[in-house]
Amino acid sequence: MTIDAVRPSVFDAELPTLSYDLTDTPQQIYPQFRAAQQQAPIALGPIGPEILSYELARTVLRDPRFVIPPGIHLSAHGITSGPLWDRVTHSILNMEGDEHRRLRGLVSKAFTPRATARMDETIQVVVNELVDHVADSGRCEFVADIARPYPIPIICALLGAPREDWQQFSRWAEDIFKIVSFDCDLAKEEPVVLKAWAEFDDYIDDMVARRRQRLTEDLLSELIAIEDAGDRLNAGELRMLAFSILVAGTDTTRSQLAASMQVLCDHPEQWALLRDQPQLAMRAVEETMRHSPSMCSTVRSVNSDVEIGDYTFPASTFILVNTYAANRDCAVYDDPTRFDITRDEPPPILTFGGGVHYCLGANLARRELAEALKILSQRLPNPRRIGTTPWKPLLGMSGPTSLPIEFG
Structure with a gap:
């Protein structure tokens, strides 16, 4: 009988190291990623092991042993308990296990092709009005x-809120987004966040009460109506899901639209292709999110020692799944630094995650970006x-902080 050799810990496997500052942008760090990819599928970065290869990143994202660390953004600010901690860690964005599977199973029924397709008219109106102001x-x-107000x-339209309330939504969002920002003192801002969150919850509660009397054509009504073997969403879950949609669907779209616009500006021949062949819009979304994503990584941890590939991840290890590097893996993408919206059937991008945490709103996000x-x-x-076009750091939500352009 033979005994398999114990796979070495990632910390003892003589992996390449990455030495970058947490304020560095993706473009500044990429040469290090590319060099490390030639040596191993994993490197040791400032916060822990970073998965760099496409195949290993996809495997980790699909493996339920690798979980999202609860409240990781709050922990970075020293917040590990209290009302804000409880609210954040009980959202679907931080859930694991049976309750997470139950909620995803119910909610996925509301994110149907019909539900996303009915947003086209609103999307077109909003984009055209924003362009009207600058044309x-x-x-x-x-x-x-354009990107920020989009x-x-x-x-608002997705949830069924009236158009005149979008500025109030925007104010709530600005305060609530402090929970995922590294640019503020969250401990001091916590009362502001909780106040905005409570006001948003009250607004959603009022909408839910009215929808229970008369359902309409919107996502909130769909969430109220869905049922699976007698299971339905309660008021608290509806409130939490509306919050999750606001958080997950705002800054991501803003940042990616700006990042996509920048890379297209930098490749005028690709812009001309898109202009002349608008049917390439969805391919343009996939390629810009591969080449120049605003969401460059996602964090996982393991609760016990996990062996995968040739390595062991010790319990409690924080792991950065570096989708920015993985989406440019030359073992999977031909000439990965080339930007080409006509790539023929490229492998699926990893920017939307994978496995049980694959982005529920991915199809809607693609549609928003493609139509825009x-x-x-x-x-x-x-x-x-x-x-110049400054970018936010790689970690967290990246993308341009400003993008001045001329046209005509």
């Missing part, structure tokens, strides 16, 4: 003028960057 000037600050009216890029390519001729 005559021949220039704009794309992040402030998602909130879509989320399609309209922008028709209405903003020959866009070009003017000046």
Whole structure:
């Protein structure tokens, strides 16, 4: 009888190391990622092991032994208990296990193709109105003028909130988003976050009460109506899911639209392709999210020693699944640094995650981005960057903080 050799700990396996600052942007760090990928599928980074290869990243994302550390953004601010901790860690974004599977099973019934397709008219109206404000000037600050205001009216329409309330939604979102920001003192801002969150909950409770009397054509009504073997969502779950949609669907779309616009500006021949062949819009979304994603990584941890591939991840290890590097793995993507919206049947991107935590709103996000890029390519001729385009750091939500452009 033979006994399998114990796989070495990732910390003892002589893996390549990454030495970057937590404030560095994806573009600054990428040469290190690419060099490390040539040596091993994992490297040791500033916060722990980083999965760099496409195949291993996909495997880890699908493996239920690798879990989302509860309240990781709050822990970074020293918050490990209290009312904000309880609210965040009980959202579907932080759940694991049977309760998570139950909620996903119910909620997925509301994210049908029909539900996302009915948003097209709203998406088109919102994008065109934003472009109307800048079209005559021949220039704009794309992040402030278009990307930043874009998602909130879509989320309002998705939930069934009236259009005139979108600015109130935007104010709530700005305060609530402090929970995922590294740019503020969250301990001091906690009362502000809790106040905004409570007001948002009250608003949703009122909407739910009215929808229970008369369902309408919106996601909140779908969530109220869905049922599986007698199981339905209660008021607290509906409130929590509305919050999750606001958090997961706002900054992600803003940042990715700006990142997609930047890379298209930097490749005018690809912009011309999109303009002349609008049917390429969905491919443009996939390629921009592969080449220039705003969400570059996701964190996992293990509750016990886990062996996978040639390595052992010790219990309590924080693991960064570096989807930015994985989406540029030359073992999977031909000439991975090349930006090409006509790539023929490329492997699926990992930007939306995988396994039980695959983004529920991925199809809606793709649709929002594709419709926006399609309209922008028709209405903003020959866009070009003017000046520099600073990006947020790799960790957390990245993407351009400003994107001044000229067009015409």
